[in-house]
Amino acid sequence: MIQELTESYGAIFEKDLINEIVQVGTFKDVPEGHKLIEIGDYIKGMPLLISGAIKILREDNDGDELLLYYLEKGDTCSMTMACCMGDSKSEIRAITETDSKLIMVPIQKMEEWTVKYKSWRNFVFNSYHERLNELLTTLDSIAFDKMDARLINYLKEKARINKGNIINNTHQEIAYELHSSRVVISRLLKKLEQMGSIELHRNYIKILDL
Amino acid sequence: MIQELTESYGAIFEKDLINEIVQVGTFKDVPEGHKLIEIGDYIKGMPLLISGAIKILREDNDGDELLLYYLEKGDTCSMTMACCMGDSKSEIRAITETDSKLIMVPIQKMEEWTVKYKSWRNFVFNSYHERLNELLTTLDSIAFDKMDARLINYLKEKARINKGNIINNTHQEIAYELHSSRVVISRLLKKLEQMGSIELHRNYIKILDL
DNA sequence: GTTATGCAGTAACATTGGTTACAAAGGATT
DNA sequence: AATCCTTTGTAACCAATGTTACTGCATAAC
Numbered sequence: 001m002i003q004e005l006t007e008s009y010g011a012i013f014e015k016d017l018i019n020e021i022v023q024v025g026t027f028k029d030v031p032e033g034h035k036l037i038e039i040g041d042y043i044k045g046m047p048l049l050i051s052g053a054i055k056i057l058r059e060d061n062d063g064d065e066l067l068l069y070y071l072e073k074g075d076t077c078s079m080t081m082a083c084c085m086g087d088s089k090s091e092i093r094a095i096t097e098t099d100s101k102l103i104m105v106p107i108q109k110m111e112e113w114t115v116k117y118k119s120w121r122n123f124v125f126n127s128y129h130e131r132l133n134e135l136l137t138t139l140d141s142i143a144f145d146k147m148d149a150r151l152i153n154y155l156k157e158k159a160r161i162n163k164g165n166i167i168n169n170t171h172q173e174i175a176y177e178l179h180s181s182r183v184v185i186s187r188l189l190k191k192l193e194q195m196g197s198i199e200l201h202r203n204y205i206k207i208l209d210l
Numbered sequence: 211m212i213q214e215l216t217e218s219y220g221a222i223f224e225k226d227l228i229n230e231i232v233q234v235g236t237f238k239d240v241p242e243g244h245k246l247i248e249i250g251d252y253i254k255g256m257p258l259l260i261s262g263a264i265k266i267l268r269e270d271n272d273g274d275e276l277l278l279y280y281l282e283k284g285d286t287c288s289m290t291m292a293c294c295m296g297d298s299k300s301e302i303r304a305i306t307e308t309d310s311k312l313i314m315v316p317i318q319k320m321e322e323w324t325v326k327y328k329s330w331r332n333f334v335f336n337s338y339h340e341r342l343n344e345l346l347t348t349l350d351s352i353a354f355d356k357m358d359a360r361l362i363n364y365l366k367e368k369a370r371i372n373k374g375n376i377i378n379n380t381h382q383e384i385a386y387e388l389h390s391s392r393v394v395i396s397r398l399l400k401k402l403e404q405m406g407s408i409e410l411h412r413n414y415i416k417i418l419d420l
Numbered sequence: 421g422t423t424a425t426g427c428a429g430t431a432a433c434a435t436t437g438g439t440t441a442c443a444a445a446g447g448a449t450t
Numbered sequence: 451a452a453t454c455c456t457t458t459g460t461a462a463c464c465a466a467t468g469t470t471a472c473t474g475c476a477t478a479a480c
Contacts, residue, residue: 058346060354068349082339091346115325128338129292135345136268136301139278142353143389144270147437170457179353181438186458202446202457357467380427391468396428412427412476 001027004050004101008073017117021048025103030096037094043083045104049075052100053161057093057177066142067154067177069134070097070161078131081110081124097161150178151188155198156210165207211237214260214311218283227327231258235313240306247304253293255314259285262310263371267303267387276352277364277387279344280307280371288341291320291334307371360388361398365408366420375417 002022010018025048030036037043039059047054054071056079071077071094079092113120141150154174158167175185189205192198199206212232220228235258240246247253249269257264264281266289281287281304289302323330351360364384368377385395399415402408409416 058350058353060350062354064354066349066353078338079342082335082342088339091343111331114331121321121324125292128288128342129298132289132292132338132342132345133301135342135349139276139345139349139352140268140270142349143268143276144272144274172457182458183439183460184437187437187460190459200458382427392428393430393469394467397430397467400429410428 001025001103005048005103008050009048012074012123013119014117017113017120020109020113021103021105024109025105028102028104030100030102032096032099034096035093036096037077037080037090037092039090039093041090042087043080043090043107045106046080046110047077048103048105049073050101050103052102053097054094054100055097055177057095058091059093064179065176066179068092068138069131070157072161075130076123076127078128081127147178147180147184148188148191151185152192152197152210154178155205155207159207159210167205167207168203169205170203211235211313215258215313218260219258222284222333223329224327227323227330230319230323231313231315234319235315238312238314240310240312242306242309244306245303246306247287247290247300247302249300249303251300252297253290253300253317255316256290256320257287258313258315259283260311260313262312263307264304264310265307265387267305268301269303274389275386276389278302278348279341280367282371285340286333286337288338291337357388357390357394358398358401361395362402362407362420364388365415365417369417377415377417378413379415380413 002018004027005013005018005021005025009021013021026045030052036047036054049071051073054077056068056071056077058066058068060066077094079090082088083090110124114124141153145153151174154177155167158169159165162168171185171189172182175182178185189198189200192210193200196208197210198208212228214237215223215228215231215235219231223231236255240262246257246264259281261283264287266278266281266287268276268278270276287304289300292298293300320334324334351363355363361384364387365377368379369375372378381395381399382392385392388395399408399410402420403410406418407420408418
């Protein structure tokens, strides 16, 4: 565990802190598509992501979903921190987008380390900062962009996260994450194909030039 | 200054912390409609709101606005904190919605107090937590609600913030904050009036029963 | 009083996105 | 091959929202 930690967090955490994390943290290897957090869950630990990616989703009262953003190596879930400190329920759902490795840290340590380690303070505040900005970007996209622009962003981001130019999703799945309908997504994808930006196949999409 | 601070923050801050704030903070009395923060500003201080209300706005590349949420007594601006720590530019605009009293605290103190005072740590984390949740609520509204529901929410919130049942805005102003168009807002307001929920007048709206 | 300006009401129309319905194609199963 | 299920393509239609254009009205400015 210590080498994974050092590799991902060695540059930002002091050696003493790394050692403490190794002491109390538990390493987890999570396959793709696994649900880490459900809406309404009480949260007992804070995840430090070593590798892979986690998608964070929001759901409304009717069960309609919306993708908020992805977490990657070196990230943690600010929402989780917020929940831990406030002792409240999770407002979001977290699902592994790819196979992921992460370390769970018990929340009791959070405040202790905030006092003890400057690097931890920086890390926590930076996380909040980044997550706030990601949320703002998502909000911009929903408030100001039309569906075609949102779809292009979605495809780009998905390709980046999955480190390749193939997106293994059905049109229906994409529609869920953008909170739209399958027919609308098919329509727009077809238009992108006709423009030469992508190639459509059954169960996957190949990105050519977005 | 000390009595205003004690009144608004006495319940959550230790006496020592209150004293420190009095030492280094500067009291400001800001009239309605004053711009406190512009997008792109570097931020030198952190505001603690004593009374009044501040609206936080987002803007896209075309200059289109969107109201994110309001800050009230006892609140602070998490975005500001995030910017201070990260030494980055403001992503948002802040304008007083009503006459407001606030105390500006130099950012250098932020980290110092985070180590020194448990109550300050709690305050900072709570602020982040609340602001994240407000952002999520705003996002829900944009993603999942139709314009009529958003308008009703807007009117309710505005009436609450202004502590009354009169809303002193033109249809055009409302349209800006909801990122819609004047004609659409007029149309929906007229419908609400016909339902007996509100009364329309030139330059103001009276809330009857929403 | 007359004029100018800004605000609100309304109609007609365009566009976007969502819905329903059905056909066609690809895979898997038998 | 025959059947079944899932995915995708497409047409026709509808509802919500945005746009343009014009009107009347209230108030401020002259």
